[in-house]
Amino acid sequence: MPVPDPRSLDFAALETLRLVHTLGSFTAAAEVLDVNQSAVSYTIAKLRSCFGDPLFVREGGRQVPTERCEGLIAHAQGMLDTLDDMVEPDTFDPANSEHTVTLACNFYERILLIPKIVAALRAQAPRLRINVINSLGDGHLRLLRREADLLIGPFGRAESGFHSRRLHEERYACLMDPGHPAAGKPLDEAAYLSLNHILIDYNGTWKSAYLKEIEAAGHTLRPAITAPSPAGIARMVAASDLVATVPRRMGEAISDGLAIRESPFPGTFDISVVWTARVNASARHAWLRERVFAACR
Structure with missing residues (x-):
């Protein structure tokens, strides 16, 4: 079978390469392109033959790009971006x-x-x-x-x-039940650190600014409960001795009768x-x- 001429490739083939690279899956790329998976497999096979490289190898359920593929993606991305710029109209209705x-x-x-x-x-x-x-x-x-x-x-x-x-600008505040012993008085650092905290750790993908302030002050927060998201936090805090440190505006939006108190570690951010x-x-x-x-x- 003759090797395809790389000059016969079109932008659609490069877009398929980019989607498989981004999504790590032939199936997911086919869904985005609204084609059969066999069409994606055929395009990748043609690209493999053109460039003499497997381009992707399967590891842990994902299509992992080879080093050669990463280099091709860097070039293809620039061409696809240029094409997008060419077809983007000067006005928008x-x-x-x-x-x-x-x-x-x-x-x-x-x-x-x-x-x-x-x-x-x-x-x-x-x-x-x-x-x-x-x-x-x-x-x-x-x-x-x-x-x-x-x-x-x-x-x-x-x-x-x-x-x-x-x-x-935003800053962190403490969300707690209005009957909490700390709800009626200002919190200093020692009082704050002694509370039973709910820590939102975002599955390890983000560290909140107030936590960085606590660490910079030489302290460690030891939470009673760790949660992956703020969703449902207000219900966990209600009628309990738990305290959640959340962005103040969000706390006000979800408080539903809960008390909001200033934190000694405000972690101001934009x-x-x-x-x-x-x-x-x-x-x-x-x-x-x-x-x-x-x-x-």
């Missing part, structure tokens, strides 16, 4: 747009910001499809992999390739919107960012 926009964020933003953002977007672009995904601790990678258009949260990026804009330099000049993305800024102002 939100009233008639049927694009899909993807916002990466976590629980805080879904509670406090996403409802306002969705309302603002739909008011001007009723046909727009909005996809909200978890950012966890690596949301910037989702931007680079083009899995998201915007990243919203405590993720301001200063390095080359990213832009960011601050939405507001909530920001982040996007890549690649989409900075796009009319569609500029419109999206302005609507988000206006909704969250």
Whole structure:
């Protein structure tokens, strides 16, 4: 069987390569492309023959890229980005747009910001499809992999390739039952550390700023309970001796009669919107960012 000429490859083949690389699965790539898995397998087989490399090897249930594949992806990404820039219109008509926009964020933003953002977007672009995904601790990678258009949260990026804009400042506070002995008095460091804490550890993907302050002061928080997410925290705190340290605005939104007290370790941080330099000049993305800024102002 003759080896295919690499010049016969098209952008669709490169997009398939990129999707398998990003998703680690032929099946997942086929679902995104809305084709049969056999079509993805055929394309990867053609690419393997063209470049004389397996490109992917199966490890632990995932398709893991070879070193040669990583090099090809670096080149393909630039070409695909250029193609996207070429077909991106200079103007954007939100009233008639049927694009899909993807916002990466976590629980805080879904509670406090996403409802306002969705309302603002739909008011001007009723046909727009909005996809909200978890950012966890690596949301910037989702931007680079083009899995998201915007990243919203405590993720301001200063390095080359990213832009960011601050939405507001946030600080941590203590959420507790109003009958808790500590609910009626200020908390100093010793009193705070002696409480029965619920620690939200985000499955190890993120370390909260107040924890960094505690460690910087030479202390260690020893929680009574560890949870992966703030979801359900208010119910756990209610009618108990437990205390949860959460961002203050979120605490106010979910408190439902619980007491909120200042923390001696406020861990002040910023909530920001982040996007890549690649989409900075796009009319569609500029419109999206302005609507988000206006909704969250």
